[in-house]
Amino acid sequence: MTQLQKYIWLIDTIRRAGKISLEEISSRWERNKDLSDYKPLSRTTFNRWKDAIFSQFGIIISCQRSGGYLYYIENPEDIDEDELKKWMLDSFAISNLIGENLSLKDRIIVNQIPSAQSHLATLLEAMQGNRVVLITYCGFNKKRSYTFPVEPYCVKLFENRWYLLAHNVSYNKIRIYGLDRIESLELTDNTFKLPKDFSASGFFS
Structure with a gap:
């Protein structure tokens, strides 16, 4: 212990x-x-x-x-x-x-939380330093995956699944990604500035 x-x-x-x-x-x-x-x-x-x-x-x-x-x-x-x-x-x-x-x-029956171990730690590290992350992602019902940079804003646990709220640099839009759909994740040396008015709880309210 x-x-x-x-x-x-x-x-x-x-x-x-x-x-x-x-x-x-x-x-x-x-x-x-x-x-x-x-x-x-x-x-x-x-x-x-x-x-x-x-x-x-x-x-x-x-x-x-x-x-x-x-x-x-x-x-x-x-x-x-x-x-x-x-x-x-x-x-x-x-x-x-x-x-x-x-x-x-x-x-005692429990459910495993997908990707909590494999990706959550890296994302929290990225959020600590406001670092851009390169993810390879396969959306639900999609046949192929895509690799693109995102700026991680926050993570959320909802109904036993972890989600990432991030700014998609390529599309210049805020998107939500399921951590269990992320195939690979890599920290980059690029940094970003979190918007001063951003509120994680406010966004999901």
Whole structure:
């Protein structure tokens, strides 16, 4: 388990409990051998994770001293009002939950998300640097594929499929492309400027 997954586990444990003591957190941690190898969660480790969670996610874990030193999420609205952060935390939490119950693997059915692994990472890298991407794409019901440059504006997960919203340089139009229809994808050295008034949520509204 990565350090990030441990942070997610702690956030999810406190979120689900509402308010919870360090003793109970440690007990839940210790009972899960896949997470803890049956070792308790020390206060020093807990405090270190709490500080890292605030640094990485902006999530504040506070302590209510009256009633037995209970820990809670002080700013839950920062999770609930941020769709990406909520989705990420929920996804990690579900992953952790399934990992805790691998003995039920034959009774838990999931669907693979097409191309999430093969293309998503490269597209996010391109979006970070506003770099033009050369894609080879075969549209639905098309007999042949085409290669052309696009400027990646955003990606969207919809009905278990990833999509790319991009400016097609050749046609000078904004188009939507299914990641599962992309045959190959290559970063170029060319860069672009994202329009100042562009809003991903506004576009899809």
